[in-house]
Amino acid sequence: MMLDKAKEVEDFIIKIRRQIHENPELSGEEYETQATILSELEKLDLEIEKVGNTSIIARLVGEKPGKTVALRADMDALPIIEQADIDFKSKNQGVMHACGHDAHASMLLGAAKILSTMKKDIKGEIRFFFQEGEENFSGAKKIIAAGGMEGVDGCFGMHGLPGMDAGYAHIESGYVLTGCDTIFVKFEGVSGHGSAPHLAKDTIHPACMFVTDIQSIVTKNVDPQEPIVVTVGKFNGGTKPNIISKFTDIEMSMRYFDPEARKTVHEAIIRHAKAIADAYEISVDVQIEESTLSLRNDEDMTELAEKTCEKVMGQGKNVPMKRIMASEDMSYYMQHAKGVYINMGYRNVDKGAVYFPHHEKFKIDEDYMKYGAAMFAQFALDFLDSDL
Incomplete structure (x- = not known):
């Protein structure tokens, strides 16, 4: 079960997330973040390319022929003075990971770690996009300009939100971001x-x-x-x-x-x-x-993600949520291939993980990250095994 594999690397994911959280960097300036991620990717059997200012494209080519799927995580922080009640606060005064991109990047790195051990079972290619500059909508265009989406058949991304507890997701087709x-x-x-x-x-x-x-x-x-x-x-x-x-x-x-x-x-x-x-x-x-651009989830990709969610988190874990008027440059990838973008819950009232992104007291329930890593990895395998 993919969640069991994610639990095996959960401590690693949390460690990397906290390291990135302590050293936040603004859009296009994520040099230390890039170095941290590169140092871990280089331990895996991947083809690695630095693109844009600080972005990374890592490729895992399976031993069986097939399609190509792209998994994307952002990694930039915000110009906010952190006031969260945690032991690993920002060391860069006035800059804070208040949108959870540190968690997104760490979860994708965890997925890469899991999938790199499954190369013989993978049909096709999995691309991991560690993207700079989501907050100023510049990063996706740089990865695309570098050829990141060439030959990609489908793409997948996610964002943590406090509308759900850890272990729950929101997945629906149609327009989901403005x-x-x-x-x-x-x-x-x-x-x-x-x-x-x-x-x-x-x-x-x-x-x-x-x-x-x-x-x-x-x-x-x-x-x-x-x-x-x-x-x-x-x-x-x-x-x-x-x-x-x-x-x-x-x-x-x-x-x-x-x-x-x-x-x-x-x-x-x-x-x-x-x-x-x-x-x-x-x-x-x-x-x-x-x-x-506005982001619209493909109907077939959404249905596949719903099945992935059930595999990873169990029945009844895909819950409804009102649309929000937020924006994301994940939409640019979806101009080149069909895709789906999901929301993952990080809310935990007892831990104080209740704030919406961009709040100075922003905090996540780190228990959610094993689910995110498992969703990244399982969706990639499900897509490559599908007829989509």
């Missing part, structure tokens, strides 16, 4: 003296009108059954109280599941901004930057 865009809106008018607004073209008032107006796009242009979140996070205009502001800049974040709803909102934001600018006789420029 895409994310950053939208920059710049109004330009004519500066002037505050005592003579009729001789200038103010931009602050029209920009305020735009901010209050854009929520009507969500309520009036988008199907109410389709979740969309548009957030204005930055508003900057003016230099002094008695100067009419020539420029006002707005920065917005948008989250979505359905690409068609995304397109509708993009078009409406541009349309509304231009209409307001025209009404006040000023100009406006709208720039939309893609952060990451």
Whole structure:
């Protein structure tokens, strides 16, 4: 049973996780993390390649021909001052593994350790992606650019969440994570003296009108059954109280599941901004930057992952959970091969493992990691043995 194999390497997984947790590194700067993982991968019978800034692609080629499956874990930390009640706090002040990527990477390393002993039984190839820069959505693109997804038939990833206790998972088909865009809106008018607004073209008032107006796009242009979140996070205009502001800049974040709803909102934001600018006789420029795409689980891959879950954790351990409006660059791998992305529970009230990712007191129940490692390994074997 795969869980039994995971229990055999559980102490190793926990040790590596704590080592990475104590030495967190920001996106694209995971050099020590990469070195830690490489030192362990080099003990296994794998083909290893360093790509991007700090990412790793490790290949395990079985002795029997077959398909190729990619398993992915992220490994970057966040700019947060840690306040978790643990003995292995961050030694890098102001940087913290507050999203559990240390656990993800350690679980994948544990899976590699398990699978490397099963080479003669493996049909095809298993690729292990240890990915930098998930938090800034840069890492997946680097692995793909390096050829990591060439020839891959299916991919699999996971994330720990406090919505379930350790030993439970949430697996469902369809859209499970949102895409994310950053939208920059710049109004330009004519500066002037505050005592003579009729001789200038103010931009602050029209920009305020735009901010209050854009929520009507969500309520009036988008199907109410389709979740969309548009957030204005930055508003900057003016230099002094008695100067009419020539420029006002707005920065917005948008989250979505359905690409068609995304397109509708993009078009409406541009349309509304231009209409307001025209009404006040000023100009406006709208720039939309893609952060990451929405993530949609393939139906057949989801069904396979559900069977894997039952093998590893038993019946009734795949539990329902509300969708969250979070984003992940795992979605880019799924543009190249069908895939599935699952959530694993790390909640344990008695241990204080209750916080959602990105909290300064973030903490996991480390018991969950043996399940994660077993899921990585078992899914790889199940996919390679399947007709998918």
